[in-house]
Amino acid sequence: MTVEISEIGVEGLGIVRDLAYRIWPEAYAGILPAEQIGPMLDDIYALETLQDDVVRRGHRYFLARSAGAPAGFASAYREGDRVWIKKLYVLGSARGLGLGSRLMDRAIAAFPGAQSAALYVNDGNAPAIAWYKARGFAEEAKVPVRMGPYDFIDYVMARPL
Numbered sequence: 001m002t003v004e005i006s007e008i009g010v011e012g013l014g015i016v017r018d019l020a021y022r023i024w025p026e027a028y029a030g031i032l033p034a035e036q037i038g039p040m041l042d043d044i045y046a047l048e049t050l051q052d053d054v055v056r057r058g059h060r061y062f063l064a065r066s067a068g069a070p071a072g073f074a075s076a077y078r079e080g081d082r083v084w085i086k087k088l089y090v091l092g093s094a095r096g097l098g099l100g101s102r103l104m105d106r107a108i109a110a111f112p113g114a115q116s117a118a119l120y121v122n123d124g125n126a127p128a129i130a131w132y133k134a135r136g137f138a139e140e141a142k143v144p145v146r147m148g149p150y151d152f153i154d155y156v157m158a159r160p161l
Contacts, residue, residue, distance in 0.1 A: 002067055003064065006063055013047055013050040016063070020073075023091055025037055040147055064090065064099040072099045072100065076108065078114060088100060115161055119156070136159040137159045138157060141155070142154070
């Protein structure tokens with residue numbers, strides 16, 4: 001199966017939004033209440049919010065295609081000597097193909113000279129936590145997070161580069 005990872009600009013953010021609406025209900029089933037997922041998607045993945053991430057906050061977005069079809073995405077930014085993986089999602093039907101690892105590697109490589117990579121992950125997302133640990137990330141802190149009107153507890157996970 002042919003896999004392609006490419007960086008996208010603001011013109012490709014609609015694809016990211018559409019993928020998020022497909023991925024989140026499945027990825028967060030049993031982790032977030034179903035009634036919270038829609039409003040969170042509407043807020044976090046509004047095109048204006050995604051564009052603001054790129055234009056004003058320096059986030060870079062990457063798209064994974066499998067057999068030519070969009071299958072996942074990542075976003076990252078640099079703060080000091082650390083690359084923050086802000087978003088990393090792959091369609092359930094495309095998991096196990098290495099897309100998540102390739103997206104993460106590409107996002108980190110986009111910020112040469114960084115000394116570490118870090119991310120936030122919901123403390124109830126055991127599959128994601130295990131996936132990150134298998135890739136060398138360790139829990140660095142447990143922090144409260146507010147997304148829209150919702151409060152969560154996340155782990156900050158990090159690894160040296």
